[in-house]
């Protein structure tokens with residue numbers, strides 16, 4: 431950061447649970463260079479203006495999924511969003527929508543973590559194999575069935591984009607359902623029927639009204655809306671098949 | 682004692698805050714116009730069952746200026762609904778694989794719109810043909 435620094439105004443939604451009744455906006459004038467991300471802008475504020483500014487980050491390269499925030503009202507990873515793209519206008523940073531604000535730009539993700547656990551995000555083998563039997567084989571075609579849904583980095587931007595989640599925080603939501611779909615689609619997995627109970631539940635896929643914004647904001651092109659909507663069909667099919675076969679889909 | 686006091690923001694007016702949500706709300710509300718038009722046709726069917734006079738009355742009502750304006754409104758709303766319907770169609774469907782490659786969202790939306798256009802043209806042709 432040397433010559434010819436431009437100055438951009440960054441407005442931040444601040445909230446300190448120990449002293450504030452509700453969040454309020456504060457403006458900072460931040461000198462920046464063209465290679466500076468919004469995350470670096472927040473870091474500049476923390477280092478130079480107010481050390482108590484609180485936000486999450488780790489990788490700085492759009493892979494850890496921890497730096498999500500609302501940037502001018504749009505859910506984005508702040509490490510891959512650049513200040514230069516907003517200059518000379520003011521830029522507004524807020525904690526991700528639809529989550530409770532813990533402090534400043536940090537939200538309470540415990541509900542999301544619980545949902546992640548509930549979908550059993552691991553392979554539950556169709557048929558157990560002993561070590562001697564060797565590895566589970568998978569064809570490139572079978573691999574391509576689920577690969578897209580493995581790209582999720584749990585950034586929860588899709589939740590910040592989902593009004594249905596905002597209206598009912600119990601909705602399992604796009605990210606977790608995309609991961610659920612990833613395991614259901616894996617040829618080695620045999621727990622789709624087990625997971626169906628959750629898919630078809632009150633908090634499940636039918637809570638989605640196909641707004642589609644989650645897929646729009648997903649930084650990893652997971653297309654979570656697609657996973658949710660495919661599972662509406664799956665749940666409906668399972669429901670009707672249960673009348674036909676005594677085994678049915680779910681328990 | 683915990684110092685935590687997570688702040689939950691209100692959802693009031695959420696759909697006005699993002700153009701994407703505004704489009705979604707317009708899309709959803711134009712469905713009412715689709716239902717409205719279906720209702721007009723249904724009334725026609727009922728009137729047809731009530732005999733020639735009733736049917737002619739319905740036809741006459743349709744050609745009133747008020748009805749023409751309403752139908753223009755129907756047309757605009759239903760066109761918008763059709764467009765946004767096919768726009769979100771790609772996210773609602775399982776992947777379609779053609780020649781080992783996934784069919785892109787643009788192709789799906791495009792084919793949907795073409796199908797809607799085709800169906801409308803067939804309807805027009807039928808009406809003209811039957812109407813002599």
Ligand code: SF4
Pocket residue numbers: 581582583584585586587588589604605608644647648649650651652653654
């Ligand atoms: S689906 Fe996309 S937006 Fe949602 S948590 Fe995963 S990476 Fe983030």
Ligand code: FES
Pocket residue numbers: 487488489490491492493494495496497498507508509510
């Ligand atoms: S800091 Fe890891 S995704 Fe942005």
